[in-house]
Amino acid sequence: MDFFKRHFFVALSAVLGLIIIAYVGARGNLQLVFGVVVPYMAALIFVEGLVYRVIQWARSPVPFRIPTTAAQGRSLPWIKRDLGEKLDNPADTPHLIGRMALEVFAFRSLFRNLRTELVKDPDNPEGARLIHWSYKWLWLGAIAFHYAFLVVILRHLRFFTEPTMGFVLMLDKVDGFFQFFTPAVYLSGVVLVAAVGYLLFRRITNPTVRYISLAADYFPLLLILGIGITGILMRYFFKTDIVAVKELAIGLATLHPKLPANLSSLFYIHLFLVCVLFAYFPFSKLMHAPGVFMSPTRNMVCNNRWVMHVNPWNYPVKFHSYAEYEDKFREPMIEAGIPVEKEQ
Amino acid sequence: MAKTPTPAELLPGLSYKPPEKGWMDVKPDFRPGTYCNPASPKWMEWINYPYPAARSIPEDEWALPQDWKEIVLQGMEDRLNRFRSLKLFFDICVRCGACADKCHFFLGTGDPKNMPVLRAELLRSVYRRYFKTIGRALGEIAGARNLTEDVIKEWFFYLYQCTICRRCSLFCPYGIDMAEMTLLGRELLASVGLNIDWAMASVAQCYDKGSHIGAPPQAFKDMIDFLAEENERVTGITTTPSYNRKGAEVLFVMPSGDYFADPGTFTMMGYMLLFEHIGLDYTLSTYAAEGGNFGWFISHEMGKRLNAKIYAEAKRLGVKWILGGECGHMWRVCNQYMSTWWGPVDFLEKPVSPITGTRFENAAVHKMVHISEFTADLIHHGKLNLDPQRNAHIKLTFHDSCNTARGMGILEEPRYIINNVLPEGNFVEMPPNTIREKAFCCGSSSGINANENMELRMQGGFPRANAVRFVHDKYGVNHLGCICALDRATLPTLLEYWVPEVGVTGISELVGNALIFPDEMERTTDLRDRDLVGFGELAEEAGEEEE
Ligand code: HEM
Ligand code: SF4
Ligand code: SF4
Numbered sequence: 001m002d003f004f005k006r007h008f009f010v011a012l013s014a015v016l017g018l019i020i021i022a023y024v025g026a027r028g029n030l031q032l033v034f035g036v037v038v039p040y041m042a043a044l045i046f047v048e049g050l051v052y053r054v055i056q057w058a059r060s061p062v063p064f065r066i067p068t069t070a071a072q073g074r075s076l077p078w079i080k081r082d083l084g085e086k087l088d089n090p091a092d093t094p095h096l097i098g099r100m101a102l103e104v105f106a107f108r109s110l111f112r113n114l115r116t117e118l119v120k121d122p123d124n125p126e127g128a129r130l131i132h133w134s135y136k137w138l139w140l141g142a143i144a145f146h147y148a149f150l151v152v153i154l155r156h157l158r159f160f161t162e163p164t165m166g167f168v169l170m171l172d173k174v175d176g177f178f179q180f181f182t183p184a185v186y187l188s189g190v191v192l193v194a195a196v197g198y199l200l201f202r203r204i205t206n207p208t209v210r211y212i213s214l215a216a217d218y219f220p221l222l223l224i225l226g227i228g229i230t231g232i233l234m235r236y237f238f239k240t241d242i243v244a245v246k247e248l249a250i251g252l253a254t255l256h257p258k259l260p261a262n263l264s265s266l267f268y269i270h271l272f273l274v275c276v277l278f279a280y281f282p283f284s285k286l287m288h289a290p291g292v293f294m295s296p297t298r299n300m301v302c303n304n305r306w307v308m309h310v311n312p313w314n315y316p317v318k319f320h321s322y323a324e325y326e327d328k329f330r331e332p333m334i335e336a337g338i339p340v341e342k343e344q
Numbered sequence: 345m346a347k348t349p350t351p352a353e354l355l356p357g358l359s360y361k362p363p364e365k366g367w368m369d370v371k372p373d374f375r376p377g378t379y380c381n382p383a384s385p386k387w388m389e390w391i392n393y394p395y396p397a398a399r400s401i402p403e404d405e406w407a408l409p410q411d412w413k414e415i416v417l418q419g420m421e422d423r424l425n426r427f428r429s430l431k432l433f434f435d436i437c438v439r440c441g442a443c444a445d446k447c448h449f450f451l452g453t454g455d456p457k458n459m460p461v462l463r464a465e466l467l468r469s470v471y472r473r474y475f476k477t478i479g480r481a482l483g484e485i486a487g488a489r490n491l492t493e494d495v496i497k498e499w500f501f502y503l504y505q506c507t508i509c510r511r512c513s514l515f516c517p518y519g520i521d522m523a524e525m526t527l528l529g530r531e532l533l534a535s536v537g538l539n540i541d542w543a544m545a546s547v548a549q550c551y552d553k554g555s556h557i558g559a560p561p562q563a564f565k566d567m568i569d570f571l572a573e574e575n576e577r578v579t580g581i582t583t584t585p586s587y588n589r590k591g592a593e594v595l596f597v598m599p600s601g602d603y604f605a606d607p608g609t610f611t612m613m614g615y616m617l618l619f620e621h622i623g624l625d626y627t628l629s630t631y632a633a634e635g636g637n638f639g640w641f642i643s644h645e646m647g648k649r650l651n652a653k654i655y656a657e658a659k660r661l662g663v664k665w666i667l668g669g670e671c672g673h674m675w676r677v678c679n680q681y682m683s684t685w686w687g688p689v690d691f692l693e694k695p696v697s698p699i700t701g702t703r704f705e706n707a708a709v710h711k712m713v714h715i716s717e718f719t720a721d722l723i724h725h726g727k728l729n730l731d732p733q734r735n736a737h738i739k740l741t742f743h744d745s746c747n748t749a750r751g752m753g754i755l756e757e758p759r760y761i762i763n764n765v766l767p768e769g770n771f772v773e774m775p776p777n778t779i780r781e782k783a784f785c786c787g788s789s790s791g792i793n794a795n796e797n798m799e800l801r802m803q804g805g806f807p808r809a810n811a812v813r814f815v816h817d818k819y820g821v822n823h824l825g826c827i828c829a830l831d832r833a834t835l836p837t838l839l840e841y842w843v844p845e846v847g848v849t850g851i852s853e854l855v856g857n858a859l860i861f862p863d864e865m866e867r868t869t870d871l872r873d874r875d876l877v878g879f880g881e882l883a884e885e886a887g888e889e890e891e
Contacts (some may be wrong), residue, residue: 002367010485041482058437060428066751068513070781073753075705077723079760088781089753098522103517109442110517114777116445116807120357123817126842128358130810132450132777142517172430209441211362212461214487217439275479279641281476288518291436296429297519305710309684315424317645318392319652320551322660325631329561330551334668336562340588340631 004210005021013217015226017275022272034268035248036257049282054290057222061082065309068297072107089302096301103298107146110139119302141202145195149224151175151188160248183235193228198222216285230270240267348377348650348798351842354806360445362456368469368489371455372501374401377799380504382406382793383544388537391546392644395537400431406493412536413491419535423528423796424475430528431814433520434471437461443520444748448785449505452803455885457502460512460522466498467529486559502539502794503529505800508641509785528788531643539642543791547776550650554633555600558656561630566630567603568612572732575613575856578873580865583616585628588661590705592627593698595658597712598669599636601829607668607848610871611670614856617718620700621859622727626667632657635674638828640681641791647677648685652677654685654712665695673789675714680753683710684848700725716749716757716827719855723764729860732767734867738854738876741821743835757781758827765851765858772793772819778811788834789792801834803842809842816846823849 001009016120025034069086072081072181081089088108090096102108115135118128154171160162176184200221203209234240245267251258280286293299301307326333333340351510363370385396394407397407410414424431433656439461443479445451456462465487472479472488472765479488489495506526511519558565565587575583586592602612622711640647658666666679683689692711695704702721704713723729742762762771778784787804815821824835824846835848838864857870868879 002364003368007485053435057428058522060425060431063426063427064681066429066521068510068521068750069753070514070750070751072755075717075754076704076706076724078704078724079720079756081776107517109515109519112515112782113442114446114453114782118355118360119450122811126355126813127638129813130807132775134777138440142440166444168849197720202643206441208444208456208459209439210467211438211456212441212459213446213487216487241565267530282374285436287437288436288438291432292518293430294432294437295519297513297524298433302625304679304683304752305706305712306708307689308465308709308798311684314685314687317649317652319649319656322631322653322656325554329630332560332562336565338561338565340532 002215007213007215008204008218011215012220015216017220018223018276019226019269020274022264022269022343026263026268027273031263031268033257035259035273036252038272038275039252040257042279043341046278046281048277050287050290051320053282054294057171057291061312062296062300063313065300065304066296067302068298069302091303092301096299100293100299103292107139109144109298110142112196113138125165139197141195142344144191145199148192149187150194152186152192155186155188159246160253162250163244186235189228189232191237193225193232196225200225220272220277220280220286222313223273223280227270227277229275230266230273234264235267238264238266240264246312279318348841351802354799354803358452358453358454360511362452367465368484370457371494372406374497375799376796378505379501379800380540380542380794380797383541384540386693387541387544388456388539388549389599391540391551391649392544393537393544394535395538399538406497406538408493408496408536408538411848412496415535416491416496416532419532420471421475422469423531425525427528428498429521429524433464434468436518436519437464437468437520438455440517440883442515442517443522444707444724446511446515447506447522448509448511448807449507449587449800449804452522452787452806454504457498458505460506460516462518463502463506463522464520464525466495467525468501470495477746482759492891494589496533496536496538499529500533500732503533504540504805505745506790507785507787509780509789510750511785514750514781518626527640527644530641534642539793540794542794543638543641546791547642547646547791550634550756552639554631554653554663556636556638557600558606558632559604559633559759563632564603564630564633570601571603571609571613572616574609574846574871575616578613578869579617579861579867580863581617581620581621581861583613583620585616586626587630587662589627590661591663592661593625593659593664594627594667595632595663595665596626596628596667596669597635597654597655597674599671599829600634601636601833602669602750602850605833607836607853607872608850610853610856611832611850612830613871614850614854615669616717617856617859618722618728618852619863621729622722624698627661629657629661635668635671635678637674637677638791640673640677645680647681651677651682651685654682655663656694657690658711659691664693665707666692667715667718668712669715669765670827670852672747672830674829675748675754676751678712679712682712697721699727703758714754714757715762715852716754717854718758720757728855730764730765730855730858731860732858734857734870735766735854736770737870737874738770738823738849739819739821739851740766740778740823740825740854741815741823742771742772743775743786743808743812743826743828743831744780744786745826746783746789747829748827749781754827758825761826761851761855765854772815772821774811774815779809784808784811785827786831786834788838789830793830793834800827802838803832805838806842808835809838812839812846814841818845821846823847825849825854828852
C-alpha cells in the first residue's frame with residue numbers, strides 16, 4: 001500500500017473500529033461504561049491534557065520578538081496607515097488584540113490565501129508564466145466548518161441545563177429557520193457535514209495536500225464526519241428519546257449520573273465518538289486552537305525598535321573586540337591615516 | 345561547475361504534481377547546480393566552529409562526529425526548551441497546505457519537499473519520533489521517522505533551499521514560520537560540522553577583518569575613497585567620508601555589498617552625495633564595516649557575534665545614533681534581535697534628524713534609523729533639491745526585500761522616495777500578489793548566493809523574475825529597484841538569466857542621480873556614466889539632425 005492509502009485507511013479503520021466498539025458496548029450491556037465512565041474520562045483527559053500542553057508550551061520562553069509584519073509598520077507621523085494596515089502590523093496592544101481577534105474569528109491569514117499556477121504562454125520567451133489569484137475556498141470551508149461546529153456545540157447545551165438557557169433557545173430558532181422538514185432542519189448540522197466533507201474531499205483529491213497528509217489529518221475529519229452523520233441520523237431518521245438523553249446529560253453535568261434505560265445504540269456511538277474527539281484533542285494537531293493564541297509571529301506587538309524585548313537566556317558571546325582588531329591592523333591603519341587608539 | 349540549463353530548458357520540466365512515492369521514501373538528488381559546497385575547515389577553525397573537516401557532498405561519508413545523533417537530538421531538545429516558536433510550530437500545523445504554493449523554491453523547482461509544510465515535516469518527523477509518545481510508539485503511521493544519516497543529508501539539502509523569507513508565515517493560519525525552523529535546523533546541522541562554504545567564508549572574514557568580503561581597514565578605505573573620487577568625477581562634488589572619527593554625530597553602517605561591487609557601489613555613491621548635500625556629520629567605521637550579517641544565516645549565536653561590532657563601535661566613537669544603509673537581512677537582524685541581544689544602549693541618544701529636527705520615535709530605544717526613513721523625512725521637509733528628470737531614462741519597478749517587508753514593515757518609505765526622485769509615470773508596480781508583504785524572494789538570500797548552486801538560484805528566483813518580466817513586457821520597465829544589498833548582488837544574475845533587459849538599482853543611487861548641488865558640474869550622465877535623457881545629448885541630437 002502506498003503512503004496515502006496507508007495513512008487514509010488506518011484513519012478510516014480507526015473510526016470504524018471505534019464505531020464497532022461503541023456498538024458492541026451498547027449491545028453488550030456496557031451502558032454504564034459508555035454512558036458514564038467514558039464521558040467522565042474524556043472530559044478529564046481533555047481538560048488536563050489541554051492545561052498540560054499549554055503549560056508545556058508556556059515553559060519555553062519567547063527569546064526574540066519575531067512578529068510577521070504583514071503591512072507598513074509604524075514610522076514617520078505623516079506616513080498614514082489605514083485600520084487594516086494597523087491591524088496587520090500592530091504597533092500597540094489594542095491593535096494587537098484586533099489582529100488576534102481577526103485571526104481567531106475571521107481566519108485573517110487564511111483569508112489572504114492565493115493560488116499560484118504555471119500556465120503556458122507562447123508570448124513569453126520561456127514559454128510559460130506564473131499567475132496568482134485570490135483563492136478563498138479553503139478559507140470558506142474552514143470558516144463554515146468552525147462556525148457550524150461552534151453552533152452545534154452551543155446548541156447541545158440545551159441537553160445540559162434545565163431550563164434551557166435563553167441564548168441557546170434563540171440559537172435554536174435561528175438555526176432551525178428553514179422548516180422544510182419535520183423536525184426543523186438545523187442549518188449548522190448540514191453545513192458542518194458539508195464543510196467537513198469538503199475538507200476531506202480536498203485532502204484526498206488535491207495531489208499536493210494528499211501528499212503531505214498523515215493519518216492524523218484524516219482521523220479527526222472522519223471522526224467529526226462520523227459524529228455529524230450519527231447526529232443527523234438520530235434527529236431525522238432514527239428518533240432518539242430526547243428526554244432520556246437530557247436525563248443522562250444533566251446527570252453527568254451535575255455529577256449525579258443516572259443511566260436511562262431506553263437509549264439507542266446509535267446514541268452510544270455518537271456519544272463515544274464525541275468522547276474520543278475530546279480525549280484526542282490535547283494530543284493532536286487540534287491543539288492549533290489554543291496554539292494560535294501563543295504563536296509568536298502573531299501575538300507580539302511590532303514595536304521592536306522602541307520597546308526592548310528581553311530574552312531570559314541571553315548570554316554573552318565571544319566576539320572580535322575593537323582592541324584585538326586594532327592590535328591586528330594597527331600598522332596599516334596608521335599608514336592609511338585611519339585614527340587609532342594606541343599609536344604603537 | 346555544472347552547466348545551468350537555459351530558461352527555455354528549465355520551464356518545460358517544471359510541474360507541481362508530486363511523485364507517486366511517499367515523501368519518506370524519496371532521497372534528495374544531489375545534482376550539481378542544486379546544492380552549496382560544504383564549508384572548508386579553514387573558515388570553521390577561524391571562528392571555532394565544531395567538527396571542521398574536508399567534506400564532499402557527492403560522497404557517501406560526510407565525516408560526521410561519532411556521536412552525531414546524540415548531539416543533534418540533544419540540540420533539538422535544547423532548542424525546544426529555549427524557543428517556544430519551535431515547540432509550537434512543531435505541534436500545531438494542520439497540514440492544510442495553504443503555505444504550499446507560497447514558497448518560491450516550490451514554485452521554481454516543483455519539488456514537494458520545498459513546500460514549507462513538508463520542509464517542516466522533515467524536522468518534525470524526527471521530533472515526533474524522539475519527543476512524542478505517539479511517534480515513539482507508532483512510527484511512520486504517526487508521521488515519525490528515525491534520525492539517520494540520510495535524514496541529515498536531506499536536512500542539509502532542503503534547509504539550504506530555504507531563504508528564510510517568511511512568505512509562508514504570512515499565509516499560515518497560525519503564523520507558522522518556516523524561516524524560524526530553518527534557522528534552528530541549520531544550527532543543528534552546524535553542531536555536527538555541516539555548514540556551507542559561501543556563508544561560512546563570509547562569516548569568518550567578517551569576524552576577523554570587519555566585513556564579509558574580507559577587506560582589511562586600509563582596503564576598505566581605498567574602496568570608499570575611490571567611490572568618492574567617482575562622485576567627484578561625475579558630479580564635480582567632493583564627498584569626503586571620514587573613518588573611525590570620534591565625536592561624529594552619526595555612525596553610518598552599510599552592507600559591504602554597497603562598496604564592493606556594481607551595482608551596489610552606485611548606491612554607496614548615492615549615500616555619500618546625500619550626506620554631502622545635507623552636510624551630515626557622519627563617520628564610517630573600518631571595524632563595524634559590515635551591516636550585513638551572514639552569521640545569522642548559520643546560527644543565532646553567530647549572528648550575535650558579528651552584530652556585536654555595531655553598538656560597540658558606536659560607543660567607542662561616541663556618536664549620538666546610528667544610521668543604517670539599504671540592506672534586507674541586516675535590518676531584519678537589527679530590528680528583531682539587536683536590542684534584545686545588547687540590552688539598553690544608554691550611551692546613544694534618541695535619534696533626531698539634525699536637518700529636519702524630526703525625532704525618530706519608532707527607533708527611540710534601539711537608536712538606529714533606516715536610510716529610507718531618513719531620506720523620506722528629508723524629502724518630506726523639502727530639504728533636498730531634486731531633479732527627477734535626471735532619472736528619466738529609468739523606468740522602475742520596486743522589489744520589496746523579504747526581510748524589510750515581512751520582518752520589519754518598511755514598505756512606504758522607499759516608494760515615497762521613488763515617487764520624488766523619478767519623473768511621474770516612471771514607476772510602476774509589479775502585480776499586487778507579488779509585492780509588499782507578499783513579495784517574492786530573490787531566491788538567493790540567506791547565504792546561498794554561491795556560484796555552484798546556480799541552477800537552484802535561478803529556479804528559486806523564477807517567481808520574482810516572472811513578475812518583473814510581466815511589467816517589462818507590459819510597461820517597458822528597465823530597472824528593478826530595491827533597498828537590499830543582497831538583492832543588488834543576486835538580482836542582476838537572476839535578471840540576466842530570465843529578463844536580461846532589466847537592470848538593478850538601489851534607491852539611494854536614484855537619489856544620488858537626482859540631487860542638485862549649487863556648485864555642481866553640468867550633468868550629462870548618471871552615476872553609472874549613462875547619458876541622461878534631455879540633458880546635453882538632446883541638443884547634440886538636434887544638431888545631428890541638421891547635418
Ligand atoms: C482560532 C483559530 C482557528 C483557526 C485559524 C483554525 C483553522 C483551521 C484550519 C485551517 C483547519 C484545517 C482544515 C483542513 O484542511 O483540514 C482546521 C481544522 C480543524 N479545526 Fe480549527 N482553527 C481554529 C480554531 C479551532 C477551534 C477553537 C477548534 C475547536 C474545537 C478547532 C477545531 C478544528 C477541528 C476539529 C478541525 C478539523 C480537523 C482537521 O482538519 O484535522 N479549530 N482549523
Ligand atoms: S499553512 Fe500553516 S498549518 Fe497549513 S500546512 Fe502550512 S504550516 Fe501547516
Ligand atoms: S521561509 Fe521562504 S524559502 Fe523558506 S519555506 Fe518559507 S517561503 Fe520557502
